[in-house]
Amino acid sequence: MVESVPNEATEKDISALNDALKEERMGAVTRIVNGIPGAEVALFLESLPVDKRQAVWEVVDEASQGEVLVSLHDEVRDNLIEGMDTDQLVEATRDLDLDDMADIIVDLPEEVSNQLVLSMDKASRDLLNQVLSYDEDSAGGLMNPDVVTVRTDVTVEVVKRYFQFRGSLPTPVGDLFAVGRKGHYIGRIPLGTFLTSDPKTPIKDIIDEDAPAILDKTPASEVAQDFEHNDWISAPVVDDKNILIGRITIDDVVDVIREEAERSVMRMAGLNEEGDMFAPILTSSKRRAVWLGINLLTVLLAAFVIGIFEDTIKEIAVLAALMPVVASMGGIAGSQTLTLMIRGMATGQVGSGNIKDLLSREFMIGVINSFLWAAVLAVLCAFWFKNWDMSVVLGLALGINLVTGALAGVLIPVVLRRMSIDPAIAGGVILTTVTDIVGYVSFLGVATWLLIA
Known part of the structure; x- marks a missing residue:
């Protein structure tokens, strides 16, 4: 497409x-x-x-x-x-x-x-x-089997005459691919090298035999990474016997990149199936109802946690106004980390070898931000409510939730990936649930401990 x-x-x-x-x-x-x-x-x-x-x-x-x-x-x-x-x-x-x-x-x-x-x-x-x-999301599903191949036992002049006889070439032209007598892939011939070579030059002298081919079963996302890393315009596709069976061109890869990006954005909102902005209203309503139902369950869980501290809220009513601050700040901190993790997983930058380093890094970022913003919020609260005890409660709770959000942003997509669940679909909901619950529990729990107990 x-x-x-x-x-x-x-x-x-x-x-x-x-x-x-x-x-x-x-x-x-x-x-x-x-x-x-x-x-x-x-x-x-x-x-x-x-x-x-x-x-x-x-x-x-x-x-x-x-x-x-x-x-x-x-x-x-x-x-x-x-x-x-x-x-x-x-x-x-x-x-x-x-x-x-x-x-x-x-x-x-x-x-x-x-x-x-x-x-x-x-x-x-x-x-x-x-x-x-x-599979449509594999190299074999992306490829165009209409590929022009070149034998190694001829000259540049012979190939050019063949192209003139053929009359047209598949577009975009890209590099040429050399094959042996039985069709096995040997290497690629850069188009610029081919066009500027002396007509008498043997094809075998201008072949780049180190240029790799893409295996037909390779996932489309990996194909896109190969094109990005190698700056390819086109690439050969081979089967498990190294027989050249087609080629993939940059226009196909651009489609893959766009579709992956669009799919990720839509899935984060639970709209991965909604390809038509003007789909029938009832159809769209049914699709969105499932996602809204899942979110409702998470909100009810958070409400249940708040209900546990009902007596505390009744005694200190101002807590009700400040609760969303802690939950929201933790959610934003976690979302920043979660977004980076999902992007890193999609581009191959995140793997089992660097999870511990990422966890340590995000923990330190969470600690630094928690000290900074907890102090800012504590001072604001002290001037706003003329209550230093409340500012301490708010600062401690905010610090706890910022660190929790950062750690959850790393761990949630890792766990979901190991469970074969797309982090782009479920990661946001789980993260919000974690930061809301930890935010409410830390804030109301510390308030109960310091202000009432």
């Missing part, structure tokens, strides 16, 4: 489209929609309510519909596909690249997918089946 990042030009196009749609100038809508890339059309469609989305979709040129469908979120794509007949769908998708075809064919009605497969030649059909045999 190719997604568009809103830039100044895109925003102008979308603004013009919105104005034309609002004024019902469908001629202008048609001109604008069919004059911008399919990924930008997809972005615009996703920003529209369902009725307006359908009206715009109907004026999208048939030659561009396949590119637009590939660029849409699954939920929006499914809704548009439901309104198209078999002939429309076949016509819109028949000319897609094989990797894009693999992304979309599983979402098409069976009759359409069967027609598309039957319309392909045997070689293309075999390549498509090869991609579909892999």
